[in-house]
């Protein structure tokens with residue numbers, strides 16, 4: 428993020444700029460070091476608790492046991508991550524594409540919104556764990572129900588945000604478009620879509636993590652591969668180290684997915700005023 | 705379409721023709737859930753082509769509404785609006801109107817030059833009429849050369865307003881409608897932009913309808929001041945401003961200017 432520096436009186440522009448850059452470097456470094464320090468202290472605390480209270484390995488593993496499992500079973504863990512990642516990403520694309528398409532229809536046809544928005548809200552009130560078996564019955568045991576669950580879980584927040592974004596157009600900008608005799612299509616692409624982008628991205632960032640949750644929950648029901656299946660197996664076998672390692676692999680993927688969307692947002696939404704630290 | 709050159713030609717500009725804007729007994733009523741508001745009642749006036757009319761009146765007297773009626777943004781409930789000899793809608797569709805909003809209404813995701821170019825991207829007008837200034841030239845006209853690639857959030861309020869004026873001038877509109885464009889600015893910036901606006905008006909020969917709260921601004925800018933009275937909004941008086949065409953801000957200190965301002969103040973007080 429670009430921060431704003433204020434030029435002090437009696438200070439040369441070069442000096443001020445150098446100082447600004449140095450401050451920015453320090454800030455950036457801090458932003459990396461502090462989270463790392465936080466993670467490290469949690470790991471230390473975890474190790475101390477497990478060793479100090481002599482916790483048996485089937486209840487909770489030590490950080491070292493988890494690290495060892497991560498290294499030794501890396502191949503197997505990644506092999507199981509692959510289907511989950513595929514389901515999550517495909518579900519993400521499908522769910523969000525559907526949400527954006529339906530939001531577009533809702534904005535153009537108020538009657539459609541009035542008729543179907545309540546239906547969407549109703550479906551959204553069914554918890555994922557209840558939707559999952561229904562979809563497995565409907566779509567079989569393959570990858571399809573998992574994609575469908577991931578898609579459904581992404582769908583609702585994106586739909587709501589996208590409709591809000593498309594409708595939160597500045598009324599004067601709307602009048603400007605009319606003075607310019609812009610067609611509805613031009614109003615949509617030149618005004619509504621750019622207005623909606625920040626709203627869309629805040630939904631997509633939520634969807635990036637929830638899509639992975641959706642895929643994992645889908646795998647809990649009748650699946651032999653994937654992070655979700657591995658979690659169930661490890662739990663039944665009291666293999667706490669493998670359970671933790673699996674959870675870590677799953678969350679790492681979630682975080683990377685989230686960061687990818689954040690990076691995309693930075694590329695696309697460049698116009699917001701810089702947030703002054 | 706009259707080209708820029710023709711508009712600048714005094715022979716054309718001074719030719720007595722049909723008025724640029726004409727309102728006959730215009731009334732506008734807004735029906736809301738709780739009540740019906742008569743924003744305008746019995747409003748009749750006309751503006752000659754190439755002239756500058758200031759619209760002055762207390763808050764809520766329907767100034768913005770009158771501008772919106774002329775811009776075909778609000779249909780009149782009664783009466784008739786004629787713009788450039790035709791309906792307001794025809795004038796809008798022919799891209800003969802420019803509108804400057806109070807808060808600039810720039811699109812935040814577009815740079816200054818992209819904002820000025822917007823009128824060329826929508827409404828089926830992809831090419832400029834021959835001879836009319838390009839967006840880059842218009843930014844220079846409002847004193848913003850070098851700021852082409854700045855985003856609105858990187859500009860000051862005064863600069864944003866200049867960008868929006870440049871945008872309204874794209875394609876050489878014959879009528880420029882300005883709704884308190886300098887209302888949110890400090891006095892010094894406002895003075896400066898007032899002088900610039902008079903210069904732009906003299907250079908382009910555009911007909912300008914300018915809404916303001918400020919007696920001084922109305923007097924300094926206009927050839928004529930239309931004073932509106934409130935509740936319901938109606939024409940209080942049409943005051944010709946017999947000040948020389950070449951004005952600088954110093955004119956505001958002359959007795960003549962003061963007398964006109966005092967008269968407008970009285971009219972507003974009675975309004």
Ligand SMILES: Nc1ncnc2c1ncn2[C@@H]1O[C@H](COP(=O)(O)OP(=O)(O)OP(=O)(O)O)[C@@H](O)[C@H]1O
Pocket residue numbers: 734735736741742743761762763764765766767768769770917
């Ligand atoms: N879209 C609308 N719906 C309902 N009432 C409206 C609408 N637009 C304007 N009005 C009403 O019409 C009247 C005139 O409004 P208008 O905005 O034209 O006043 P104005 O002279 O521009 O005021 P100001 O100087 O404060 O901008 C007001 O009473 C206002 O409440």
Ligand SMILES: [Mg+2]
Pocket residue numbers: 767768769883
């Ligand atoms: Mg107004």
